[in-house]
Amino acid sequence: MELELKLEKYEGPLALLLHLIEKNKVSITDIPIVQITDQYMAYIDAMSSGKMEVMSEFIEMAATLLAIKAKMLLPRSKPDAEEEVDPRQELMEQLLEYKKYKAISEKLREYSQSAAKNVFKPPTIPEEILNYTPPVDPEAILANLDFERLYQAFQMVMKRREDKIDPIRAGFSEIPREVVSLEDKMRAIRALRGQGQVSFFELLAQESSWPAMIVAFLAILELMKSGEIRVEQGRLFEDIIILFCPENK
Numbered sequence: 001m002e003l004e005l006k007l008e009k010y011e012g013p014l015a016l017l018l019h020l021i022e023k024n025k026v027s028i029t030d031i032p033i034v035q036i037t038d039q040y041m042a043y044i045d046a047m048s049s050g051k052m053e054v055m056s057e058f059i060e061m062a063a064t065l066l067a068i069k070a071k072m073l074l075p076r077s078k079p080d081a082e083e084e085v086d087p088r089q090e091l092m093e094q095l096l097e098y099k100k101y102k103a104i105s106e107k108l109r110e111y112s113q114s115a116a117k118n119v120f121k122p123p124t125i126p127e128e129i130l131n132y133t134p135p136v137d138p139e140a141i142l143a144n145l146d147f148e149r150l151y152q153a154f155q156m157v158m159k160r161r162e163d164k165i166d167p168i169r170a171g172f173s174e175i176p177r178e179v180v181s182l183e184d185k186m187r188a189i190r191a192l193r194g195q196g197q198v199s200f201f202e203l204l205a206q207e208s209s210w211p212a213m214i215v216a217f218l219a220i221l222e223l224m225k226s227g228e229i230r231v232e233q234g235r236l237f238e239d240i241i242i243l244f245c246p247e248n249k
Contacts (some may be wrong), residue, residue, distance in 0.1 A: 044062055200242055
């Protein structure tokens, strides 16, 4: 199938690949790699020279496509041999992920355009809000961590607790509702200042119930917001360390 390519600007190599796949009306999970690679290379040849860092992304993807194409053209192993991994697998996963975020982006753009049609009264903002300075720098309290990874760590602790619950014994008796105060939990964490630092996982794991764990997590966020603590993580999936910031005197 021949495809007429227009020299449009694409956000990146994945955007171009997705465009080619949709134009060819084929599934991402069954990419005709030889055909798509040839069309991709035709576009690269027709591209005018631009910024080197932009061009390098497209060229790097071209090299990946050519490598996959070469593997696909190689003779297949015998039927009784161990099942081989599809060389297109990683590329398919990247494209599916890109397509998902692209759909979300387009939906947000629709909302933005819809909101732009509305007329709003100019806000009257108090002087103290206009001159407001955040009490703490988010980058300082999160160090090399972000809120998404912190929340993922919280979910991991919750999952560990869920795995430890015996579903048979849990049905024998009703667990009384525990009243947990956010202020009390914040005070309890502040009381650990003398230790210098605290393990995020251990702090949550010692809670006796899910509500208590949730309140403890919210207390950590509040203390981060007020600049009393910050968090660090050496590598992904390692424990998160809660560090106490110097007290303002």
